[in-house]
Amino acid sequence: QLQLQESGPGLVKPSETLSLRCTVSGASISNTNSYWAWIRQPPGKGLEWIGHIHSTGIISYNPSLQSRVIISVDTSKNQFSLKLTSVTAADTAVYYCARLLPGDWNYRFDPWGQGTLVTVSS
């Protein structure tokens, strides 16, 4: 059964870089049919797609975050990572990793990690 687990600091100072890792178990991250995504959810608000990556290196970012985001993949560790630079309080959110599956005229996120709360505060 495919599972994803986020890890990383729960507290980041303003202007610093948020770094998170997602460990994939139960399947290879090199599966050519899968993309690997980051999504976030500020407290009490909706979901926001951050970006996704394919094991071949194909990447897509949310234009609103593109100047500050780097998503990378480490196939040897079956992990992918998120870096968000120059964070502010507005970046406080629960960060989720998820598999993004393309289908017939459809894309779906399944499964999701449990999420990790990252608070930006001094």
Add this chain to the structure above:
Amino acid sequence: SSELTQDPAVSVALGQTVTITCQGDSLRSYYASWSQQRPGQAPTLLIYGKNNRPSGIPDRFSGSSSGITASLTITGAQAEDEADYYCNSRDSSDNRQLFGGGTKLTVL
């Protein structure tokens, strides 16, 4: 437009049928997927494609689409269906993924 629009809140009486909608230009090109998020939990996939349910999702959940509107229908709502529901699809002009703002379902 690269947005998906959902009603912020919907209510339904226990055992009745409710439909939650999602509107956006991208839905002319791509089916919506629907996810359920119970309080304090991560989202889980409910419906994808034309009307597909992952293993373990009850058949009271169904999806449909027409034009720029996708719909999630719950037939015979249960107390445990009280949750937030999100639609998502790919943007029709590039490789971005879009989420609706979410609909909070209250089961009365």
